[in-house]
């Protein structure tokens with residue numbers, strides 16, 4: 001069957017460098033042409049034309065931090081690759097980079113195979129993998145090259161969570177192993193030893209509910225671990241990515257290290273830009289609503305939120321991703337009703353990130369900055385540019401047509417994330433993904449899926 005050329009006609013085409021009026025031509029799985037000023041009417045014959053006047057046309061958004069269909073030590077996440085990538089696409093995200101995670105006693109190859117088994121053939125949006133290393137030994141070191149050959153150039157280690165974390169020497173060795181090919185190490189920066197001790201103390205003080213969670217993971221736990229990572233990066237010269245930065249103290253560590261030439265990328269997430277630690281006091285109908293916000297690192301004080309927002313405006317943040325790691329409030333998080341330490345850590349966000357970011361920064365940032373923060377930044381950082389993150393001839397036909405005039409309300413009842421709440425219930429969103437294309441196929445329209453599942457694995461270099 002011949003593929004019909006699709007033309008996105010008359011939109012404002014967005015790149016991090018500029019916005020210009022024009023048409024985008026999709027042929028099969030690629031962008032065939034980007035035409036400033038637009039095609040002549042006669043050239044539209046035989047094409048499927050989408051009138052996108054009044055819309056911003058972005059390269060599809062990339063969420064570089066998700067955990068789909070993953071055992072996290074306490075429970076399985078609620079979203080599978082199928083539901084998670086469908087939800088992502090409804091919100092305008094056309095590629096996720098998910099954390100394939102090695103369990104202790106497992107090889108990296110086994111972890112990668114398990115992630116492919118879960119994802120292949122089920123996805124609406126495209127998917128790439130970072131490889132999270134939890135068992136560092138000689139065999140794991142030798143597998144790093146295999147991972148590279150399989151298209152994985154970014155890795156992750158943890159400084160917290162007993163079943164995952166590596167010590168400092170092991171972290172240094174991982175950095176040394178990936179430096180020769182300029183790989184990047186994403187690191188969960190919290191001091192796990194301190195967290196364990198503080199959790200014990202908070203619980204012994206009789207604080208058993210969700211409000212114990214932030215008390216046991218204070219700012220210093222994050223900042224100390226970020227500082228340690230900065231020194232390990234300085235020592236080895238390897239690139240690092242500070243994931244889900246949540247504190248002003250942590251930001252200061254990154255700033256200081258960058259001044260010393262450390263190649264540190266910085267990620268934060270919508271929850272740290274929009275929500276603060278008063279949420280842990282929410283009770284709701286069953287007295288346990290604060291558990292919705294139990295994620296690590298925890299939500300912080302309003303002053304931290306303000307500091308992170310300033311960092312976004314100052315261009316210090318390379319990309320905003322979600323750390324989407326969804327658990328139902330009822331049946332999963334509520335198993336920690338008597339002990340906050342047993343509440344599975346994580347929250348949903350993959351569907352709503354573009355709307356949240358563009359709404360909350362609508363007075364301060366424009367489409368070019370949104371393009372960098374939501375798409376191009378991650379594509380560049382993680383070896384996907386210009387195949388992804390670019391509106392250019394030859395790039396993949398992953399496109400988000402964004403209607404900035406749309407108004408809608410975020411709510412659990414209408415979301416596609418397979419989870420029984422959203423932390424953003426009632427949020428009045430300004431702007432919405434009107435049309436979303438993955439590999440040239442229309443996968444979502446006005447926030448609803450079409451049913452197409454063209455998502456493919458993205459091997460990176």
Ligand code: URP
Pocket residue numbers: 067188294295296297323325345346347
């Ligand atoms: O609480 C969180 N963020 N859970 C997901 C795993 C991680 O720390 O990134």
Ligand code: ZN
Pocket residue numbers: 188189243244296297
């Ligand atoms: Zn983390």
Ligand code: ZN
Pocket residue numbers: 065066067323325
């Ligand atoms: Zn995470």
